[in-house]
Amino acid sequence: EAQVTQNPRYLITVTGKKLTVTCSQNMNHEYMSWYRQDPGLGLRQIYYSMNVEVTDKGDVPEGYKVSRKEKRNFPLILESPSPNQTSLYFCASSLSVGEQFFGPGTRLTVL
Amino acid sequence: GNSVTQMEGPVTLSEEAFLTINCTYTATGYPSLFWYVQYPGEGLQLLLKATKADDKGSNKGFEATYRKETTSFHLEKGSVQVSDSAVYFCALRTRGNYGQNFVFGPGTRLSVLP
Numbered sequence: 001e002a003q004v005t006q007n008p009r010y011l012i013t014v015t016g017k018k019l020t021v022t023c024s025q026n027m028n029h030e031y032m033s034w035y036r037q038d039p040g041l042g043l044r045q046i047y048y049s050m051n052v053e054v055t056d057k058g059d060v061p062e063g064y065k066v067s068r069k070e071k072r073n074f075p076l077i078l079e080s081p082s083p084n085q086t087s088l089y090f091c092a093s094s095l096s097v098g099e100q101f102f103g104p105g106t107r108l109t110v111l
Numbered sequence: 112g113n114s115v116t117q118m119e120g121p122v123t124l125s126e127e128a129f130l131t132i133n134c135t136y137t138a139t140g141y142p143s144l145f146w147y148v149q150y151p152g153e154g155l156q157l158l159l160k161a162t163k164a165d166d167k168g169s170n171k172g173f174e175a176t177y178r179k180e181t182t183s184f185h186l187e188k189g190s191v192q193v194s195d196s197a198v199y200f201c202a203l204r205t206r207g208n209y210g211q212n213f214v215f216g217p218g219t220r221l222s223v224l225p
Contacts, residue, residue: 042200042216042218045213099145099157100157102155
């Protein structure tokens with residue numbers, strides 16, 4: 001089944017404790033992206049990747065890092081999480097043209 | 112820069128009512144346009160799309176027409192069902208020299224009452 005998977009689905013952590021949210025797709029898509037969804041703000045893009053080893057900042061990259069060492073994986077790294085990073089996070093992938101396919105989301109709470 | 116504006120929700124309708132959710136955009140070039148739907152507790156799913164002016168996207172009884180002259184992509188359905196209750200996002204995609212860029216609207220929450 002073609003899908004985008006994210007792990008974990010839910011995470012509660014404390015300020016400053018490094019964490020990684022994994023994202024994997026099995027559709028051989030070149031393009032991958034991370035978004036955060038906050039009430040009243042819709043989806044905002046954090047980082048995106050056009051292909052392996054090619055990443056760039058989205059609209060709200062501060063406090064986040066990404067890497068794209070393999071085509072299928074695009075982890076999101078929070079080196080020192082803060083409470084304002086409490087949010088619902090979505091990973092998405094697509095071919096170089098076409099619509100995006102979204103993962104199920106990761107709900108992160110930073111205390 | 113590129114942007115998408117949607118009508119503010121929430122929108123509450125009775126079953127079998129007519130639905131319109133307005134979407135307008137600002138973009139350079141010729142974007143592709145999308146409507147995504149998010150059911151409670153789930154990720155976004157593509158509902159329909161249109162890639163050029165005057166194209167009509169349709170799916171599950173929903174329709175939207177790409178209107179370049181009014182820079183709009185309004186979502187319509189003739190008769191909504193309780194199962195259509197969800198958040199709807201309008202989005203655009205543009206392509207440039209360095210790849211593609213997606214921009215989403217803020218979402219419109221639809222509640223359909225039996």
